[in-house]
Amino acid sequence: MKHNMWILIVFFALAGCKGKDGDKLTIWVMGAEGEKIKDVIALFEKENPDISIRIQSIPWSDAHMKLLTSVIGGTTPDICQLGTTWIPEFASMNALASLDRYVEGSDVVKEGNFFEGSWRTNIIGSSIYGIPWYVDTRVLFYRKDILKEVGYDHPPSSWEEMKYLCHGLVRDTNGDGIPERYAINLPTSDAFILLIFIWQAGGDILSPDYTNPTFDDPKIREAFEFYYSFFDEGLAPLGGTADIDLFHAFKIGFLPMFISGPWMIELLSKQVPEIDGRWAVATLPKKETGTSFIGGCNLSIFKNSNNKEAAWRFIEYMSRTENQTRWFELTGDLPAVKAAWDQDVLNVPIITAFGKQLEDARPSPPIPEWEEIRDKMEVYLEEVIYKKRSMDEALEFLQRDVKKILSRR
Template identity: 40%
Template sequence: MKFLSKKVATVALLGSLVVSGALAGCSSSSSSSSSKDGQTTITVWGMGEEAKSLPKIAKEFEKENPKIHVQVQALPWDKAHDKLLTAVASKQGPDVVQMGTTWIPEFASAGSLMDLSSAADKYPELAADNFFDGSVQTTKVDNKVVGVPWYIDTRVLYYRTDLLKKVGYDQAPKTWEELSDAAKKLKARGGNNYGISIDANEQSLSFMLARQNGSQLLDGNKPLFNQKEFVDAVKYMDSFFKNGSAPKNDIGLDAVAAFKGDGIVPMFISGPWMVKIINDQAPELKGKWATAVLPAKENNISALGGSDLSVFQYTKHKDAALKFVAYMSKPETQLEWLKLVNAMPANKKAWEDPALQNDPNLKVFGEQMKNSQPVPVIQQWEQIAQAFLKSNEQIFRGGADVQKTMDDFNQKAEEILSKK
């Protein structure tokens, strides 16, 4: 895969999270739950490659709850959405379902996700206070709580400490101005070197930067994409392309290849999976790279994704389903999940564990989570984000006027939001 490719997990450079909740694996023939001989069977639909590891956790749950059997089904990402729609229409689906955070509004509005607002009364593991505020935001739709945070995904800065030091930075850039300055100085090394990589096709990037510049993105149902805070953030992102410190096109290298060696691209923004990938694929870089919280303007808000666990509205085994979700919400369970699939825990207490506190590159993600927010939890957001990508391409590739382009995009967003 190529460096800067939109869908490569290893390259979310200055790009944000396309929402993480990918739905995974292989489907199964039956999705109904049952009770027999005093034992209840619940079905859990898992999403993403990690779902293949979910049965290991389920077995531990069954040891503590011998009267509940967990049947895990892994759904491939490209089939999951349609399969969920079929389940909603037929009212025959899983008891528990992993939901990518951007899918929550659609399925909650369809009435297919159980309201868990009072569930914490019986299962304190589900209480909102246990989780990062940004993750909790992803579970709320129309004043209902329709999910519980499971694992998180946010973005931080990756940088080559040795190369930054050579251009005068003993620490990571802490502000927008420092990030721009460092990128230009790194580009000035000459040759085919750049300062930073920015994937303009990552839809959340400009929204993340706009929030850092003080934009609220939306005021109720009114888009704010042609206001100064948002427009200036788009100009800032475009400045890296204009001054040549970021490559405008695919440079033919994957993320690790561009990061190691001479450091063709010595800075990028990405998610937690890159820590293991760099350690595995570039062990010679040990001591020469680090992660840091994002540089700030008005703030340093990062994009937030991940997955939630929801209970299907039509489950016949509500208590068993909630008991499983509560088990998955425990810090010790989420730490075990971290060991299995390297997914960062949503439970705040889990971050006190030495496995995370003693790894400086992972610890940064816990710090950044204190200032991370999901995209607006509305059904129309994906359509708005796709419309933005088309507008933004006119700017960084075609040199279109930023204000005029954002005026047009804002009007398009108004049209999208006006449709129910």
């Protein structure tokens, strides 16, 4: 009896220590990362034997609703991968833990270690609610051989050069108004590309304090006109990627240029390997600036986690230069830590172009209303491109609608 009592005492003492250490973490990871992160977590657990991590992989299509449900039901994980545009929404729900004190005491996670735009995706008010995990940005993909045919041995560097090149690329040999080759693929409704053009023209869609829309700014009209002109001048096909197999169109030269992100590198190599070596990427052409959008994913700790210290140790681990590089090798996801870009594995032209663009890249407005504003921008942009609404009216309605959205705060 006495022997059994000692066994029970030792068992509960050990169990108590384990719980106190907070060594059982749950992490939610989206899409393909959910499978690929297993090897990284195994290495983390080997280095930190007092912490074990349970992974739940969630498809991107289900992720947002599952997160909302978990916040409402109080069943959030300790750590979660969040898209950069989701941080404002979940921070406004008071669901995320502020990481200010952890950052202040960290020798690994420092603001200057990360791309500025990526770090800013986590700042709400004056607090930080996530740490950049990996990044993406939009750049220009182009067929080197086709540009060379029209006298260009380099990508366009300005808006003016871009338009000149596009007119040179279009081919309509029989003059029927239906080109055998367009110059560029642009979606007819893409708020991110429109936002990029607005920034490049020197504008912004909201006041600095994010309380008022600024769609009456002439610089925004200039960006709208630039976007619209590609369709009006027959340089881009109506319908965009919705009606076109972009990979085939890029392969046969029907669309020798398009704007996209780093995920296209692997997709192009798999879908159209026969043109490997004949395409390249470049930073976006400039107006006042060459600014692009910065996205990617961050790692956040939920407010109701009982294992915040252990969760922070995992975030620090993922923020180390060698682990950022390892993650790139596993997935192709671009490192958020700038020092990782000095490694040989990233020193290839297709990748370095992204690194250069990331030095001039901004996040979307860090407000929970962004998704609703984005929807409005895309609706009115498409109506302008299809000539269902005048540009003056579209901008007037955008100013009105976004003002209403912001007034509901």
